[in-house]
Amino acid sequence: MSDSAFLKDFHAVAAIGATGGNGVERQAATPEDGLTRAWFADWAVERGWPVRVDGMGNMFALLEWAPGEPFVFIGSHLDSQPLAGRFDGAYGVIAALHAAATIEDQVETSGERPAYNLAVVNWFNEEGARFAPSVMGSSVYAGLMDQEDMLAVQDLQGISVRDALSDIGFLGSDERPDAVGYAEVHIEQGRRLEREQLALGVVDSSWYTQKLDIEVLGEQSHTGATAMADRHDALLGAAKIVQMVHEVTADFAEEAIVSSVGRLNVEPNSPIVVARRVHLVADLRSGDPDIVAAAREKLVRDIGTLAEDQGLSINVRDFDVRPIQHFPEDGVELAEKVAARLGLGIRRTQTMAGHDSVAMNNIVPSVMLFVPSVDGVSHCEREFTNDEDMVSGLHALTEIAAEMVNGALTSQSQSN
Amino acid sequence: MSDSAFLKDFHAVAAIGATGGNGVERQAATPEDGLTRAWFADWAVERGWPVRVDGMGNMFALLEWAPGEPFVFIGSHLDSQPLAGRFDGAYGVIAALHAAATIEDQVETSGERPAYNLAVVNWFNEEGARFAPSVMGSSVYAGLMDQEDMLAVQDLQGISVRDALSDIGFLGSDERPDAVGYAEVHIEQGRRLEREQLALGVVDSSWYTQKLDIEVLGEQSHTGATAMADRHDALLGAAKIVQMVHEVTADFAEEAIVSSVGRLNVEPNSPIVVARRVHLVADLRSGDPDIVAAAREKLVRDIGTLAEDQGLSINVRDFDVRPIQHFPEDGVELAEKVAARLGLGIRRTQTMAGHDSVAMNNIVPSVMLFVPSVDGVSHCEREFTNDEDMVSGLHALTEIAAEMVNGALTSQSQSN
Numbered sequence: 001m002s003d004s005a006f007l008k009d010f011h012a013v014a015a016i017g018a019t020g021g022n023g024v025e026r027q028a029a030t031p032e033d034g035l036t037r038a039w040f041a042d043w044a045v046e047r048g049w050p051v052r053v054d055g056m057g058n059m060f061a062l063l064e065w066a067p068g069e070p071f072v073f074i075g076s077h078l079d080s081q082p083l084a085g086r087f088d089g090a091y092g093v094i095a096a097l098h099a100a101a102t103i104e105d106q107v108e109t110s111g112e113r114p115a116y117n118l119a120v121v122n123w124f125n126e127e128g129a130r131f132a133p134s135v136m137g138s139s140v141y142a143g144l145m146d147q148e149d150m151l152a153v154q155d156l157q158g159i160s161v162r163d164a165l166s167d168i169g170f171l172g173s174d175e176r177p178d179a180v181g182y183a184e185v186h187i188e189q190g191r192r193l194e195r196e197q198l199a200l201g202v203v204d205s206s207w208y209t210q211k212l213d214i215e216v217l218g219e220q221s222h223t224g225a226t227a228m229a230d231r232h233d234a235l236l237g238a239a240k241i242v243q244m245v246h247e248v249t250a251d252f253a254e255e256a257i258v259s260s261v262g263r264l265n266v267e268p269n270s271p272i273v274v275a276r277r278v279h280l281v282a283d284l285r286s287g288d289p290d291i292v293a294a295a296r297e298k299l300v301r302d303i304g305t306l307a308e309d310q311g312l313s314i315n316v317r318d319f320d321v322r323p324i325q326h327f328p329e330d331g332v333e334l335a336e337k338v339a340a341r342l343g344l345g346i347r348r349t350q351t352m353a354g355h356d357s358v359a360m361n362n363i364v365p366s367v368m369l370f371v372p373s374v375d376g377v378s379h380c381e382r383e384f385t386n387d388e389d390m391v392s393g394l395h396a397l398t399e400i401a402a403e404m405v406n407g408a409l410t411s412q413s414q415s416n
Numbered sequence: 417m418s419d420s421a422f423l424k425d426f427h428a429v430a431a432i433g434a435t436g437g438n439g440v441e442r443q444a445a446t447p448e449d450g451l452t453r454a455w456f457a458d459w460a461v462e463r464g465w466p467v468r469v470d471g472m473g474n475m476f477a478l479l480e481w482a483p484g485e486p487f488v489f490i491g492s493h494l495d496s497q498p499l500a501g502r503f504d505g506a507y508g509v510i511a512a513l514h515a516a517a518t519i520e521d522q523v524e525t526s527g528e529r530p531a532y533n534l535a536v537v538n539w540f541n542e543e544g545a546r547f548a549p550s551v552m553g554s555s556v557y558a559g560l561m562d563q564e565d566m567l568a569v570q571d572l573q574g575i576s577v578r579d580a581l582s583d584i585g586f587l588g589s590d591e592r593p594d595a596v597g598y599a600e601v602h603i604e605q606g607r608r609l610e611r612e613q614l615a616l617g618v619v620d621s622s623w624y625t626q627k628l629d630i631e632v633l634g635e636q637s638h639t640g641a642t643a644m645a646d647r648h649d650a651l652l653g654a655a656k657i658v659q660m661v662h663e664v665t666a667d668f669a670e671e672a673i674v675s676s677v678g679r680l681n682v683e684p685n686s687p688i689v690v691a692r693r694v695h696l697v698a699d700l701r702s703g704d705p706d707i708v709a710a711a712r713e714k715l716v717r718d719i720g721t722l723a724e725d726q727g728l729s730i731n732v733r734d735f736d737v738r739p740i741q742h743f744p745e746d747g748v749e750l751a752e753k754v755a756a757r758l759g760l761g762i763r764r765t766q767t768m769a770g771h772d773s774v775a776m777n778n779i780v781p782s783v784m785l786f787v788p789s790v791d792g793v794s795h796c797e798r799e800f801t802n803d804e805d806m807v808s809g810l811h812a813l814t815e816i817a818a819e820m821v822n823g824a825l826t827s828q829s830q831s832n
Contacts, residue, residue, distance in 0.1 A: 082684035083636060083692065129686040156685075189641030209640060211687065220499060220796040223676045223699045224625060225605030225769040228665050230792070235677055236662050242655035249644050260639045261651055263687045264680070268498035269572075270545035271627065271679045271697040272770075273795050276499065281687040283639045353641040354688075376646070379689050380636040 001105070003391045006098040010390065013039060013078075013094060014086040023381030024086050028079040028125035028136075029057065029161065034168035036078040036090070040122050043097055047104075049120075053172025056147050057124035057165045058137040060177050061097070063104055064117045065405075070180035071119040072404045073364075074099060074397065077126035077137070077356060085383020087187045087373065089126055091390060095185050096120045099398040106402065115407035119177050123356045124165075130155045131164075132281075133320045138356035141176065142363045156265075181404045182360040185369040185393040187385050189353045191376035198345040199392045201370035202335035203327055207352045208289040210321040212282040212299065214241060217313040220268065220276035231274050235266055237312045238278035244302050245282045248295045257286040257295055258352065285352055289324060325358050331367040334409050338399040344392050353378075365409055367400055369393060417521070419807045422514040426806065429455060429494075429510060430502040439797030440502050444495040444541035444552075445473065445577065450584030452494040452506070456538050459513055463520075465536075469588025472563050473540035473581045474553040476593050477513070479520055480533045481821075486596035488820045489780075490515060490813065491537035493553070493772060497545045501799020503603045503789065505542055507806060511601050512536045515814040522818065531823035535593050539772045540581075546571045547580075548697075549736045554772035557592065558779045572681070597820045598776040601785040601809040603801050605769045607792035614761040615808045617786035618751035619743055623768045624705040626737040628698040628715065630657060633729040636684065636692035647690050651682055653728045654694035660718050661698045664711045673702040673711055674768065701768055705740060741774050747783040750825050754815040760808050769794075781825055783816055785809060 016039065017024045017032030026032040037059060041051045044061035052060045062071070076092025100120045107114060123141075128134025131153045139145040151162040165171035188194075193201050218234030242261045249259050264280040282299070286292045300316055307314040332348060339346035349370060351358065357368040371393035374384040403409065432455065433440045433448030442448040453475060457467045460477035468476045478487070492508025516536045523530060539557075544550025547569045555561040567578040581587035604610075609617050634650030658677045665675050680696040698715070702708045716732055723730040748764060755762035765786060767774065773784040787809035790800040819825065 081636075081686060081689055127686075128688060129684065132687055134688060189638050190643075207640070219793075220497075221793055222605050222769055222795040223678050224623070224674065224701045225767075225794060226674065226792070227606075227671050228662075228674055229670070231676070233662070233676060235658055235680060239655035239658035242651055243659075246644075246649070246652050254645070255643050258640065258642065258644055260647070260649060260690055262639050262682075262689045262691060263685050264651060264682050265685070266678075266680050268545060269679050269681070270497055270543070271548055272544060272550055272699055273497055273678045274676055275678060276796070283688055285640045351641075353638055376642070377635075377637055378641060379638040380692070 001098045001101040006094065006391070006394055007387050010091065010094050013090055019083055019381055021381035023084055024080050025082055025084060026078065026080040027082060027130040028127065029164035029168055031168060033079050034170065037122065037170055040078065040093065044120065047101060052174035052177065053170055054174055054176045055172060056137050056140045056150065057170050057172065058141060059122040061120040062117065062177060063100055065107060065113050066115065066117055069116050070178035071117045072181045072401060073119050073121045073179045073360065074183045074401045075121035075123065076184050076186060077123045079125055079127050081127050081129045081379045083381055084379055085381060087383050087385050088378050091385070092184050092186050093122050095394045095397050098394060099401050102398050103402050103405065114405040116180050116405045118401065118405050126356055131161050135354045135356060135359050138359040142359045144359055144362060179360070179364045181364050181410050182357060182366040183397060183400050183404060184355065184357040185371065185397045186355060187373040187378060188370035189373065189376065189378040192349055193370060193372040194374065194376060196347060198347050199371065199389060200339050200344050200346040200396055201349040202332050202346060203351045203368035203370065204332050204348045205327065205350050206325040206358045207285045207287050207350060208292050208322070208324045209285040209354065210292055210296065211319050212296065213317040213319050214280050214282060215315040216241070216278045218276060221274045223272045223274055226274060232311045233274050234278045234312060235275040237306060237310050237314065238264060238280055240306055241280065241303060244299055248298055251298065252291050256288065257284065257291050259284045259295060287350055322354060325361050327361055327368060328365045331365050331409055334400055334403060335367055335369060335396065338396050341399065342395055344396065369396055417514045417517040422510065422807065422810055423803050426507065426510050429506055435499055435797055437797035439500055440496050441498055441500060442494065442496045443498060443546040444543065445580035445584055447584060449495050450586065453538065453586055456494065456509065460536065463517060468590035468593065469586055470590055470592045471588060472553050472556045472566065473586050473588065474557060475538040477536040478533065478593060479516055481523060481529050482531065482533055485532050486594035487533045487535040488597045488817060489535050489537045489595045489776065490599045490817045491539065492600050492602060493539045493542035495541055495543050497543050497795045499797055500795055501797060503799050503801050504794050507603060507801070508601050509538050511810045511813050514810060515817050518814050519818050519821065530821040532596050532821045534817065534821050542772055547577050551770045551772060551775050554775040558775045560775055560778060595776065595780045597780050597826050598773060598782040599813060599816050599820060600771065600773040601787065601813045602771060603789040603794060603799070604786035605789065605792065605794040608765055609786060609788040610790065610792060612763060614763050615787065615805060616755050616760050616762040616812055617765040618748050618762060619767045619784035619786065620748050620764045621743065621766050622741040622774045623701045623703050623766060624708050624740045625701040625770065626708055626712065627735050628712065629733040629735050630696050630698060631731040632694040634692060637690045639688045639690055642690060648727045649690050650694045650728060651691035653722060653726050653730065654680060654696055656722055657696065657719060660715055664714055667714065668707050672704065673700065673707050675700045675711060703766055738770060741777050743777055743784060744781045747781050747825055750816055750819060751783055751785060751812065754812050758811055758815065760812065785812055
């Protein structure tokens with residue numbers, strides 16, 4: 001496959017669910033997500049690759065050279081945040097399709113049968129915008145989340161994952177292929193590569209992350225006819241918590257921790273009613289688990305004091321705790337070797353964001369590559385990576401996957 | 417009609433849309449609102465009173481003794497806030513039905529034809545919870561709001577008033593009866609009557625109220641992968657505004673002003689995305705317009721500073737400005753005379769909350785009565801008024817309406 005065919009495909013997929021600001025909106029299991037999924041399936045089937053859809057909506061396009069052997073997985077996710085960029089996720093899936101096609105051509109040309117089979121994967125609901133938690137499909141595959149629990153998760157309209165997947169025709173029942181390794185390329189969600197003018201990053205570890213589910217309970221009353229002193233305003237309490245979650249980061253070194261509230265829902269949310277209940281989710285992340293623990297402890301203490309001061313009842317619950325993951329050293333070295341061979345600059349880096357590779361790395365040796373992203377922005381329409389950087393990432397992914405299907409990484413890893 | 421028949425009807429209607437906590441939920445133009453409307457229509461028709469529904473969903477049950485003459489209106493509203501009390505609105509409508517029945521009996525017994533006709537009215541959407549602004553139906557009747565504009569108002573699901581009324585079968589097209597006066601009884605939304613152990617309040621003026629529509633625009637980004645210094649978090653800005661709106665009241669005498677935010681919506685409202693846009697509504701009210709003006713000025717100034725400090729764009733718009741309304745002195749005196757005759761304690765009071773009577777008072781002399789409400793709470797399930805107080809209010813409304821249909825108030829008012 002040619003680089004120009006890859007770029008043509010990438011820009012064609014960006015037209016699905018396109019937004020006014022050059023972005024896309026293809027939240028998990030929406031009709032737009034269904035369209036990109038159909039595109040993926042058509043592409044694979046045209047190439048002669050059978051496609052399986054499992055009970056969690058994950059899609060696998062199979063290249064089977066070694067019957068009975070497990071598969072090296074390459075891919076990412078086609079779902080997006082609301083009003084998102086074109087690159088996050090989709091780039092990795094489309095690059096994986098083209099990498100697989102190139103490897104297939106090489107296998108046919110050489111006539112040498114690889115040690116393992118290859119599967120291109122589109123993981124369900126990496127973003128977690130419509131259905132929380134994020135990284136859902138790969139986490140279920142990796143046994144970190146329970147499939148039945150995840151199928152029962154509902155969006156804000158009360159629609160379950162099961163029904164939403166079924167509605168778009170992607171609640172499958174196919175057997176899952178066995179994985180022996182995983183590789184993924186993704187835009188960097190940060191500025192390091194851009195600052196240092198490097199074509200590639202290889203992830204050696206992920207940040208420690210956790211969320212706090214916070215429910216603030218006050219008393220519903222009339223905004224116009226309740227004395228200020230008589231109010232127990234759940235929204236006022238929640239507003240103070242939003243600020244606390246922001247300000248707690250100032251207690252630590254710069255860029256050592258990020259923390260914020262992205263979701264907040266008010267009940268009854270009427271202009272002339274003092275809020276009865278506010279539900280919010282705080283997201284805390286750091287390269288150092290002790291920093292998250294210290295920030296969490298301070299927040300829980302301060303929220304307790306706030307509840308007492310304001311006559312509110314506030315429930316705080318830890319969830320979605322994700323420990324630091326170390327990616328295998330031989331995978332990092334493989335990426336460095338391939339980059340050197342291709343003449344591309346590379347550095348080791350951490351990922352602050354969650355990725356399907358972090359879930360998969362729990363069960364098989366995984367390699368996570370980053371390509372530069374302008375200004376380091378993501379989850380917004382102005383997310384941008386230029387064609388040259390996308391093509392460099394494709395070449396690196398192709399070479400890494402080719403070595404992995406030949407057993408290079410896996411057999412080394414098994415001996416570690 | 418007997419007091420016990422009134423109480424029986426009141427408690428029967430409280431079963432429609434009943435909530436677990438002894439409250440009701442019958443937001444405007446929902447199926448539950450439709451059920452109370454059908455109850456109202458059936459009650460009137462059984463009594464032989466024709467019912468008209470206008471193009472704004474207002475319902476009028478007509479008692480016509482003097483063909484060609486205008487109508488004294490008595491009533492309130494049957495819609496409620498979410499998880500609301502049983503009394504706010506419904507009490508006034510059901511009391512008005514029973515007052516009208518008693519007056520009809522008196523007219524038949526005496527054989528004397530009143531000067532004016534009588535109409536019992538159920539105003540559409542007084543609460544404004546599902547469809548803003550509040551006091552919608554009576555404001556359209558009084559020419560303060562435009563009917564077409566109001567029919568186009570949408571709820572948070574994008575359903576218009578027009579479609580919602582049509583769905584429950586209450587988008588009417590009947591001619592509106594002409595009003596010559598208005599009387600309403602309502603629970604007090606405050607503690608004055610309870611503190612002073614008085615059976616009745618009569619409103620001599622309404623508070624000055626206004627709202628601020630506030631839109632906070634930041635930049636959408638990834639909560640996990642954006643440095644704190646690079647964020648323009650619309651929710652953080654909004655949280656600070658919620659606090660400002662609360663704290664501005666401390667600049668004035670206690671209970672001189674109330675101010676709060678009851679509605680706040682976050683976009684995209686995803687747990688792992690820094691908010692792009694937050695829309696909120698602040699509600700400011702005082703007996704003194706200068707106090708509201710001073711608080712508003714301080715808020716607008718402080719919000720401007722906040723926008724600059726945080727790199728946000730914040731739009732603030734005044735809306736729903738409602739000047740102080742003075743109720744006619746002869747209406748207040750009529751209420752005082754009736755209370756004395758019935759042996760009920762009464763005081764003059766202001767209303768902090770908006771009411772249909774405040775809208776109607778713009779076009780016809782209006783009388784607004786309050787009965788005590790335990791702890792002064794409203795817009796919540798534990799709102800409570802005892803049967804004795806409800807019956808006292810019913811008797812006062814009946815006598816006031818009887819004098820009004822005989823021209824007492826109206827002809828005095830016209831000579832003022």
